[in-house]
Amino acid sequence: MSAAEIKMVRSTAEINRENLEAVLRGRFFYAPAFDLYGGVSGLYDYGPPGCAFQANVIDVWRKHFILEEDMLEVDCTMLTPFEVLKTSGHVDKFSDWMCRDFNTGEIFRADHLVEEVLEARLKGDKEARGLLEDANASAQEDNNKKKRKNKVKQIKAVKLEDDVVKEYEEILAKIDGYSGEELGQLMEKYNVGNPVTGESLEAPRAFNLMFETAIGPSGQLRGFLRPETAQGQFLNFNKLLEFNNSKTPFASASIGKSFRNEISPRAGLLRVREFLMAEIEHFLDPEDKSHPRFAEVKDTKLSFLPREVQQAGSTEPIVMSIGEAVKTKLVDNETLGYFIARIAKFLLTIGVDETKMRFRQHMANEMAHYAADCWDGELKTSYGWIECVGCADRSAYDLTVHSNKTKQKLVVRQKLDTPVEVKKWEIDLTKKLFGPKFRKDAPKVEAYLLNLSQAELKAKSEELKANEKIIFQVDGIEGNLELDGNFITIEERTKTEHVREFVPNVIEPSFGIGRIIYSVFEHSFWNRPEDTARSVLSFPPLVAPSKVLLVPLSNHKDLAPITAQISKLLRAEKIPFKVDDSGVSIGKRYARNDELGTPFGITIDFASIKDGSVTLRERDSTKQVRGSATDIIGAIREITYNGVSWDEGTKDLAPFVSQSETV
């Protein structure tokens, strides 16, 4: 089969998840953690091929984003104090909706439950409609009237009314955007309860997803395991800006574990409680969201699922270039568009199937209140369309809240070519009166007043005018404080400014590496049509865990020196390989490696002893060529690391009549 034909088989075949999971667990890509103790849901360990695959994906990510865009990588601590996550909004808002079954004690995530139940009903309806058609068609031939009547009655019981089907479809298209109350109403209206017993459940209530802990032995300092890497990047903003010679735009990046206490993690690697994230925070001028390299990606064609389409209850994507999407304002700005296109390129490089990738815009009620626009990179799997990369314009939210809380400026200062006149609120303190009034607290009060924002100064000036005093509170000082016009003056003054000061906005592409990896597993998996028991994982050579299987035809002692010699050559080239000199048939050894996704096999036979030549086998097509070990290794290197095609990379090697692939 040609490469295109194989791709078609992979793209169109319905994935047999059981079969895939048997291969992935059998070859120890990953396994449930602590399984000797019965396991803990949502926690997994990666085995050797899983680790190698993940390391290769991360390596591509680092080159594709950090090196290509000259990003500033940071590695921040995972333990985060309460105060940081309180300020960021996670303590109050980072939750999902859960509902409990009082009788069985089971706990469900409300939106997922509604989704699963409605989907199952729609599936039943679809089957029933098909069966009804068949039953009607065979009605004439069916002599047993009673039997026929019963059959139709049974089918009609699962068939839904047309308008109910429409309502279900509309709800499913908007499922990510409902509040807890709305989910409760849907559950009541459509009678959604425990899917096994049918019993009704308690109303949805918010469950915070962060794992809480105490830092230090006193138990006084509350903390959490971080639910994302982003906060560490925001808190280091000033240092990163200085490192970047005070220039924007620039991006920071971080790769590390995050933790979320998911309500019911049931979709394998797709929803886990500890996972690897790779996140970028691109800091830019809110008044200029253009991107200098946008022209390079503008013709990239992508599938978009805009907000309005979902709102209308449809899941039909629109295909257009990212240039067009930004021009028509479907995507808010160039930088957001640039990253969407780069995300797509990355996903395709590591083996995502283009026909199973789309970008879905968040609906208004799904988006964080501060976000200007947000698109999810979704991949189609046997679990449905799954968000694997979030790409949001987070505006100036995070830097602003941390700055307000800590009273530290998190801003960019830009020298102006021509000075500008600006009106600014300013506060003057009669400092000599502060000491006697506030004693040791005087510096805290002064710092508080000097750090008031423009809006706060304006409000305080109005308060002072109306009441001849201001009342305020300062963190760490008990009770209300009061000051009159003897202590402070607040005025709006006209100033000539030579420097512009602004809080940068942030565009954040956020990757869940485990979800992406699992999706690539599904997109790469197929069975050979000529022998469906043989499974293959067609990873791109660049990310395949091992690149070469080295197989001596038999374990005859004369073949051992050549195996050692080729191993040495491969090691010198830093090409990951494995030797399989087990006595089993060559076909069986290839089959084992097809399941590991190893793209190349080098076979050493008795002719190799005479002339030093070896055979190179390609995993997907099973094509073989023959040449010297050096030429064959050269071809492997070019195909694996330099993006050369098989035909191009092996054009100078002799075709080889295939050895038996029979297992």
Ligand SMILES: Nc1ncnc2c1ncn2[C@@H]1O[C@H](COP(=O)(O)OP(=O)(O)OP(=O)(O)O)[C@@H](O)[C@H]1O
């Ligand atoms: N429980 C999880 N297991 C694995 N990956 C996850 C999990 N939660 C989030 N991710 C990954 O982290 C990325 C960024 O997280 P984000 O907060 O945007 O996800 P989310 O919207 O909370 O996801 P979901 O709605 O599916 O729970 C996601 O695109 C996804 O790839």
